[in-house]
Amino acid sequence: MQQKDALLTxxxxxxxxxxxxxxxxxxxxxxxEEGVDTIFGYPGGAIMPIYDALYDYTDHLKHILVxxxxxxxxxxxxxxxxxxxVGVVFATSGPGATNLITGIADAQIDSxxxxxxxxxxxxxxxxxxxxxxxxxxxxTTPITKWNYxxxxxxxxxxxxxxxxxxxxxxxxxxxxxxITKNAQIQKVEFEGYKKCDHIRSYRPYPIVRTSYVExxxxxxxxxxxPFVLFGQGVLLGNAEKEFKAFVExxxxxxxxxxxxxxxxxxxxxxxxxxxxxHGNYGPNVLTNECDVxxxxxxxxxxxxxxxxxxYAKQAKVIHLDIxxxxxxxxxxxxxxxxxxxxxxxxxxxxxxxxxxxxEWLSKFRSFDKIENEQLIHPELNPTEGELTMxxxxxxxxxxxxxxxxxxxxxxQHQMIACRYAKFNHTRSNITSGxxxxxxxxxxxxxxxxxxAQDKTVVAVIGDGGFxxxxxxxxxxxxxxxxxxxxxxNNQFLGMxxxxxxxxxxxxxxxxxxxxxxxxxxxxxxxxxxxxxxxRANLVDALKTMLNSKGSYLLEVMVTKENNVFPxxxxxxxxxxxxxx
Amino acid sequence: xxxxxxxxxxxxxxxxENQVGLLNRIAIIFSRRKLNLDSLNTSPSExxxxxxxxxxxxxxxxxxxxxxxxxxxxVEVLKVYFNANEDIIWQELALYKVPTEIIAEKVSVERLLRxxxxxxxxxxxxxxxxxxxxHREETDALVEVLQQYGLIEFVRSxxxxxxxxxxxxxxxxxxxxxxxxxxxxxxxxxxxxGEKVFTM
Ligand SMILES: Cc1ncc(C[n+]2csc(CCOP(=O)(O)OP(=O)(O)O)c2C)c(N)n1
Numbered sequence: 001m002q003q004k005d006a007l008l009t010x011x012x013x014x015x016x017x018x019x020x021x022x023x024x025x026x027x028x029x030x031x032x033e034e035g036v037d038t039i040f041g042y043p044g045g046a047i048m049p050i051y052d053a054l055y056d057y058t059d060h061l062k063h064i065l066v067x068x069x070x071x072x073x074x075x076x077x078x079x080x081x082x083x084x085x086v087g088v089v090f091a092t093s094g095p096g097a098t099n100l101i102t103g104i105a106d107a108q109i110d111s112x113x114x115x116x117x118x119x120x121x122x123x124x125x126x127x128x129x130x131x132x133x134x135x136x137x138x139x140t141t142p143i144t145k146w147n148y149x150x151x152x153x154x155x156x157x158x159x160x161x162x163x164x165x166x167x168x169x170x171x172x173x174x175x176x177x178x179i180t181k182n183a184q185i186q187k188v189e190f191e192g193y194k195k196c197d198h199i200r201s202y203r204p205y206p207i208v209r210t211s212y213v214e215x216x217x218x219x220x221x222x223x224x225x226p227f228v229l230f231g232q233g234v235l236l237g238n239a240e241k242e243f244k245a246f247v248e249x250x251x252x253x254x255x256x257x258x259x260x261x262x263x264x265x266x267x268x269x270x271x272x273x274x275x276x277x278h279g280n281y282g283p284n285v286l287t288n289e290c291d292v293x294x295x296x297x298x299x300x301x302x303x304x305x306x307x308x309x310x311y312a313k314q315a316k317v318i319h320l321d322i323x324x325x326x327x328x329x330x331x332x333x334x335x336x337x338x339x340x341x342x343x344x345x346x347x348x349x350x351x352x353x354x355x356x357x358x359e360w361l362s363k364f365r366s367f368d369k370i371e372n373e374q375l376i377h378p379e380l381n382p383t384e385g386e387l388t389m390x391x392x393x394x395x396x397x398x399x400x401x402x403x404x405x406x407x408x409x410x411x412q413h414q415m416i417a418c419r420y421a422k423f424n425h426t427r428s429n430i431t432s433g434x435x436x437x438x439x440x441x442x443x444x445x446x447x448x449x450x451x452a453q454d455k456t457v458v459a460v461i462g463d464g465g466f467x468x469x470x471x472x473x474x475x476x477x478x479x480x481x482x483x484x485x486x487x488x489n490n491q492f493l494g495m496x497x498x499x500x501x502x503x504x505x506x507x508x509x510x511x512x513x514x515x516x517x518x519x520x521x522x523x524x525x526x527x528x529x530x531x532x533x534x535r536a537n538l539v540d541a542l543k544t545m546l547n548s549k550g551s552y553l554l555e556v557m558v559t560k561e562n563n564v565f566p567x568x569x570x571x572x573x574x575x576x577x578x579x580x
Numbered sequence: 581x582x583x584x585x586x587x588x589x590x591x592x593x594x595x596x597e598n599q600v601g602l603l604n605r606i607a608i609i610f611s612r613r614k615l616n617l618d619s620l621n622t623s624p625s626e627x628x629x630x631x632x633x634x635x636x637x638x639x640x641x642x643x644x645x646x647x648x649x650x651x652x653x654x655v656e657v658l659k660v661y662f663n664a665n666e667d668i669i670w671q672e673l674a675l676y677k678v679p680t681e682i683i684a685e686k687v688s689v690e691r692l693l694r695x696x697x698x699x700x701x702x703x704x705x706x707x708x709x710x711x712x713x714x715h716r717e718e719t720d721a722l723v724e725v726l727q728q729y730g731l732i733e734f735v736r737s738x739x740x741x742x743x744x745x746x747x748x749x750x751x752x753x754x755x756x757x758x759x760x761x762x763x764x765x766x767x768x769x770x771x772x773x774g775e776k777v778f779t780m
Contacts, residue, residue, distance in 0.1 A: 137601060142608050146655045147601070166655055200756040201597050201658045325649035 021190040023153030023183045024053035027117065030160040031061060033193040036088050038062045038079060038450050040072035044092025046132055047119025049184035051090075064450065064479050067471035069096050071443035073103020074469070077112045078447030081430045082405055082455070084238065086167050087447065089116040094132030097178070098139065102437055104174045105143040109434030110259065111236060113172035115163050123151040123180040136178050145173030153186035161196035170204025171323040172236055206324070208339040208347065216318045216335045217351030219292050225360045226252045227283075227290035229275060229304075232259035232433075233297015233321060233341055240264065240426045242345040243296065249349050251356040253364050255283035257298050259433040262423035266402060272364040276304040277568045278415040281577060282367030284568060287312050288575040289363075294318045297341050300330035301434065310573035320344050374579050375565055380420065386559040387535060389416040389488050395539055396458065396486070397422040399546055404456040405430060405448050409441035409465035412494040415564045417460045427452070439468030445483045446475055456484065456546065463489040463515045473525040476551050484545050485529075485553040487518055490560050498563045522553035529553030589618070590644045591663045591670065591741050594633040595625060595749055597656040606633060606657075609650050615639060619672075621738035627749045630658065636739050658756055663743055670741035674719035675701065676710045676726050677733040683708055686729055696722040707732060 021029070027050060031039070039061055043051040054063060066072040069091045076087025087107075091100055097118040107114045121130040137149050146166045148159050156179070163175040220226055234243045240263050247254045247264070253272045254264065264271050273280030275287075284306075287293070293315040298304070305311045308330060319326070319333035320341050327336040337344050379390035393416055396404075402422035407430040408414040414431055423429055430448050432440040445459035466487050476483055497511040522529040529552055532541040538556070545554040568577045596602055603622065610617055618636040625632035637644075644662050652660040680703065683689060692698060692710075696718070702709040710726075712719050716736075723734055 138604060141601065141605050142612060149600075199655065200753075202655045203756075323653065325646070325653045329646060329649075 018189045018191055020187045022049065022053060022185055022187050023150075023156050023179065024050040024185070026153060026156045026188070026190050027160060027179070027184075028053055028057045028061060029190070030157055030193045031088065032057070033195065034160070034164045035085070036061065038064060039088045039090055040064045040066055040075040040079070040447065041090030042066055042069050042072060042092070042096060043090070044094075044096045044119065044132070046093035046121055046181050047090060047096070047117075047184070049181060050117070050119065050179070062450075063090075064446070064475060066443065067474040068469065069099030070102050070439065071446075071469055071472045071475060073100050073107065073114070073116070074437075074440050074443035075447030075450070075472075075475070076114050076116075077103060077107050077110075077440075078407060078430055078444030078449075079451035080107075080112050080114055080447075081444070081451070082427055082448040082457075083451030084427065085113075085451065086164055087112070087114040089114065091116065092119045092132070093121055093136070094134045096132075097134055097136040100176075101139065101143070102435075102439075104140055104176065106432055106435040106437045106440065107174040108143045108145065110432065111172050111232060112174065113167040114174040115167050116174065116176040118176065118178045119184065120149065120178045120180045122182045124182070126151075126180070136176065140176050143174070144176050147176040147178070149178040149180070150183050151180045153183045153188045156183070157190070157193050158196070161194060162199060165196040165199065166202065170202075204322075205340050205343075206322070206338050208337070208344055210347065212335055212337050213344060213347045214351060216294075216337050217348055219316050219318060219335060220250055220252075220294065220348075221353050223292035224357075225286075225290045226250065226292045226294060226357065227286060227315075228252045228254035228294045228296060229257070229287075229298055230254060230260045230263055230296040231257040231298025234260055234263040235426055237297065237322070237340050237342040239297075239340075239342040239345055242342055242349070244268075246345045246349045246352070249354050250352040251354070251361075252294065253357065253361050255279070257301070257304055257433070258418045258429070258431055260298060261418060261429040262426050265424050266422045267424075270361070272361075273368070274419055276301075277306070278419065278564050278566065279304075280368070280419070281371040281566050281579065282364040284566070284574040284577040285367060286364060288314065288573065290315050292316050292318065294320070295331070296320045296345070297322075299326045302330075305330060306568045306572055306574045306576075310575075371566065371579065376420075382535075387533065387538060387556060388562060389413050389490075389558050390420055391535075392486070392488060392538065392542075392556050392558065393417055393420040393460070395542055399539075399542055400456060400458070404428070404458050405452060407431070407441050407445040407448050407457060407459045409459075409461040410436045410438045410495075411462045411465060412490070412498060412562070412564050413460055413462045413488040415495075416488075428455075438462075438465040441465060442469045442483075442485065443472045443475070445485070446472060446479070446481055449481050449483050457482075458484045458486055460486050460488065462494060463487055463491065463518075464493045464513050466518070467513075467515065470521065473522060473527060476527060477525040481551065482549075483551050484548075485522075485527075485551065486545065487553070487555045488558050489515065489518075489555055490558050490562065491515070492560060494562075495564070497561070501561070501563065502567075502569070518553060518555045527551045527553055529555065531555040531557065533557035585640050585642065587638050587640050589636060589638050589665055590641070591665065591668050591739070592633070592635040592637070592644070592648060592651070593661045593663070593741065593743060594635065594651055594657055595659040595752075596631045596633065597658070598629055598631045599656050602631075602654075602656050605654055606651060609647060609654075610635075610637070613643075613647065615643070615647070619738040621740055623740065625749055627753050630749060630753065634739055634741050659749070659752060661743060661746070663741075667745065668741040668743050670715070670739050671713045672716060672719060672737055672739050673711065673713045674722070674734065674736040676712075676722060676731060677707050678710070678726055679730045679732065680705060680708045682729045692722075692725070696725070698722060
């Protein structure tokens with residue numbers, strides 16, 4: 001060895017060991033200091049020095065080799081969403097980095113804390129169209145909360161600390177650090193890792209204005225028909241307890257966005273169901289009847305609001321959000337309660353009067369009754385004909401009792417799973433909400449299981465979406481992780497087919513999708529599985545899946561042309577929701 | 581949303597850290613919404629190490645407010661203000677290159693200089709360069725005149741603007757540097773309703 005690995009520096013009294021380490025090793029030490037235990041990644045030329053260093057750190061850092069870098073990002077998202085910790089991704093430059101884009105965009109729109117580390121060509125080659133050089137910083141700028149290119153090893157500790165601080169504080173989000181190869185190799189003195197707790201230009205937690213909390217409480221106390229809408233902000237703020245205390249004291253019916261599902265148990269008497277395009281009947285109709293709308297950690301996505309100029313116009317709106325850019329973005333707030341809901345909710349709870357809005361609540365229940373009779377009951381309890389997606393989820397509920405983590409892909413099965421899955425616990429519904437990324441579920445389920453090893457993780461996936469990231473079966477095979485995969489096969493790109501049926505005169509344009517023998521494919525990866533299409537066999541098949549040791553793939557053949565209802569057609573108001 | 585739907589010229593002032601890539605991060609907030617910038621200037625500010633962007637665009641106040649919030653959300657942006665033209669003092673600088681022979685023959689240079697408040701920057705035998713500073717209409721007016729005399733090159737700088745009611749950024753920065761945020765660092769528009777200077 002030419003360079004000394006450690007050198008002794010004498011200070012006045014003490015002798016301090018200052019190590020010389022490579023940028024790669026400094027990075028790994030930093031990750032360990034940040035409490036990282038699992039990394040999802042894929043190696044390649046420009047990140048080889050980091051992988052070489054990793055070889056010696058496998059006692060502390062578990063690396064999961066995915067089959068496509070998109071899978072790494074979704075797995076990191078699943079990990080973050082089930083555990084509440086930061087998901088970490090490694091990828092090489094060029095194609096490795098560009099394969100991350102979908103997952104980073106998904107994490108950005110769904111506020112998922114994630115740190116991606118990409119390798120980059122040598123600094124002296126930047127801008128020369130070097131082999132596998134892609135300008136990943138500029139490509140990811142619109143879809144990251146923050147990103148930074150490191151060209152010198154000495155920058156690594158500070159940049160990494162900043163990355164974790166930014167990813168997980170305030171409104172969380174994805175961060176990308178691009179490290180040129182020379183910086184990974186370069187040896188510099190390493191005096192230890194210091195976590196970051198302050199960036200002067202970044203204020204993740206606003207000071208709460210008590211005057212607004214007071215105004216909000218006054219509105220709530222006067223309200224005859226208050227209505228709470230809650231989103232993922234409650235989960236991200238770890239404020240489930242504070243949220244429950246608030247709605248219970250104020251006695252307010254509460255409905256959730258799909259990102260907020262599980263923040264309060266499905267069976268809670270004040271949980272009146274799901275909002276939005278395929279949400280429940282009562283919450284949608286009564287949005288346009290309530291007098292005070294209390295939005296907590298949700299952002300009035302267009303899939304939730306439908307037509308904006310006919311959305312809750314009669315109501316005074318109280319908006320609790322940590323991100324000031326969300327306030328007034330889509331729906332004008334009468335009272336903005338800007339802050340972390342973990343902090344603002346208890347302040348509000350202290351000021352609201354104890355109430356039971358029995359009559360108002362019963363209004364929701366009377367809508368439930370209609371929805372139940374016309375729609376839910378037949379969907380969940382058919383006695384003849386082909387299997388329905390709803391009954392599969394219903395039977396699954398009965399077996400898991402609402403204790404499983406349900407990871408869904410995107411499409412009809414997603415809406416059905418979100419509508420009907422039972423959640424007793426927070427962080428149990430993991431889905432791609434904002435971006436609607438097909439292919440999300442399989443890798444996200446892998447990550448979710450790594451993030452919550454004591455839980456049963458069931459991935460609910462369509463026959464289309466499964467084929468988008470089917471290769472991650474290889475990740476399951478190699479890592480030995482236990483994920484239950486349930487494919488709801490309607491032999492169509494169902495959600496698009498539904499729109500074509502309803503709005504395009506049944507002109508089924510390229511939604512007819514054929515599939516391989518999924519069970520055989522799983523078997524090829526040494527994953528056990530079976531296919532079921534008879535009602536009589538469904539429960540046994542679900543039991544076999546849940547009781548199997550290790551991963552299992554259950555393909556359920558369901559009705560080909562079922563539609564998800566209720567539905568707020570695009571461009572309609574939430575109160576124009578259709579039951580059929 | 582109800583009020584202020586009319587488009588007009590707004591001046592956005594952004595105080596930022598000095599970091600590579602930030603210009604792009606700021607620019608794409610506009611381009612993503614298909615907003616066309618009338619003018620963009622980046623420069624140092626009154627505080628060492630703090631950068632200042634002056635951005636001008638014609639939009640409704642509602643759009644400007646939303647964009648301002650998106651800007652301020654960026655990690656390395658410290659503060660964003662937006663102001664109507666009445667609330668700022670601004671200048672743009674323009675340079676005009678004209679053939680010296682024509683200018684010398686055909687126009688009274690002296691009259692030009694006086695009338696448009698222009699200064700001569702360079703005189704060579706082949707061309708002369710004039711400079712004016714002022715508002716858009718003023719610099720534009722001279723272009724029109726010189727067009728007739730063989731204007732060879734014209735360039736105008738981005739707008740630089742000073743906010744009339746601003747106390748500058750020194751005190752604010754001290755707030756930002758504190759671990760416990762002070763009011764200035766986290767103030768929002770609801771505190772400032774009715775004030776001339778908008779801040780979030
Ligand atoms: C990556 C990606 N491409 C396209 C779409 C558009 N899309 C939304 S749902 C859907 C159909 C999904 O079909 P499938 O996975 O079979 O699920 P199903 O709706 O039948 O339950 C499509 C194509 C998308 N959301 N994501």
